[in-house]
Each structure stands twice: as C-alpha cells, then as structure tokens.
C-alpha cells in the first residue's frame with residue numbers, strides 16, 4: 001500500500017510550551033516526514049515492494065542488503081520511525097504507568113538510570129540517527145542507538161520509545177545542544193502511556 005502522511009496526533013503548537021515549537025513541527029512533520037512519504041512512494045512504484053506493508057518493506061530491504069534498495073529502505077524506515085515518534089510524545093503526558101516503571105527498575109536498576117542510558121545513547125550517536133528503548137527477542141528491555149533510518153524492526157525488536165537525534169529534530173529549538181534536547185524529551189515530551197502500551 002502507498003505510504004500516507006498521518007496527521008500529527010495533536011496540534012502543531014501543542015508541544016510548544018514543552019520545548020518543541022510549532023516551527024519545528026512544521027518543518028519536521030510537514031516537510032521532512034512528508035518527503036520520506038513522497039520519495040518512498042516514488043521509489044516503490046512498479047517494484048516488488050509496491051502493495052507490501054511498511055514493516056515488510058523495512059525488514060525485507062534491510063535484510064536484502066542490496067545497495068539498489070537502500071533508497072527504499074531509508075525512506076520506508078524513516079516514514080515508520082516518524083509515525084512512532086509523533087505517537088510517543090504528547091502534551092500533558094502525566095505519570096509513568098506502574099508496569100512500565102517496574103520493568104525499567106528491573107532492567108536498569110532505576111528509572112533515572114534508564115533515562116541516563118537513553119540520553120547517553122542519543123548523545124553518543126555520531127551523526128544522524130535514533131536512540132531507543134527496545135524489548136528484545138528474549139523479552140529483556142535494552143537501550144540502543146541506530147544510524148540514519150535503521151530501527152528496531154531490523155533486529156526483530158519491539159520499539160517502546162525512540163528519539164530522533166537528526167539535527168532537524170532539535171536545531172530550531174535547541175541549536176546544537178543535543179543533550180539538552182534529549183533531557184527535555186525525557187522530562188517533558190514522552191507519552192509514557194504510549195510507551196507502556198507497546199510492551
């Protein structure tokens with residue numbers, strides 16, 4: 001099926017008081033995400049991937065490893081990544097559901113240690129990419145980082161939380177201060193209910 005740009009699950013200015021401005025959303029969702037959708041649709045037209053789900057396209061093109069398919073992989077994965085990213089944030093995110101808190105404490109020792117590891121992964125990703133909280137194939141929770149559009153689907157993992165550390169995600173609001181963007185993301189922007197629902 002053709003990729004489709006979803007509306008944001010909230011208004012463009014809904015996160016402005018929480019550190020992600022309407023201007024960032026206008027560039028990030030309306031221009032960057034839309035470009036992945038439009039370019040992805042152009043690249044899959046007439047190929048074996050046309051009509052496949054975005055998840056199948058991501059895992060299929062990543063595993064194939066064929067250079068000729070890297071454009072399809074990059075655009076499909078970035079489309080999927082951004083759909084998840086918008087849903088993983090929200091205004092008035094509230095408190096962390098207890099089952100998520102319990103799982104984080106079991107896996108990392110404390111919620112603060114999880115946040116420290118997650119922020120370090122994001123800050124330590126050299127160049128563009130993402131940092132993640134994933135549920136691995138054995139059920140364990142792990143913090144990971146990936147380059148460019150690579151995501152947990154590529155490794156058979158479930159993405160519980162992801163943060164976009166491409167410069168387009170933070171340069172308008174935080175300039176070059178990626179660690180400040182990551183800390184703000186964890187403290188103010190994450191929709192922990194959404195994260196818990198993915199477990």
Ligand code: MN3
Nearest residue numbers: 032164166169
């Ligand atoms: Mn982005």
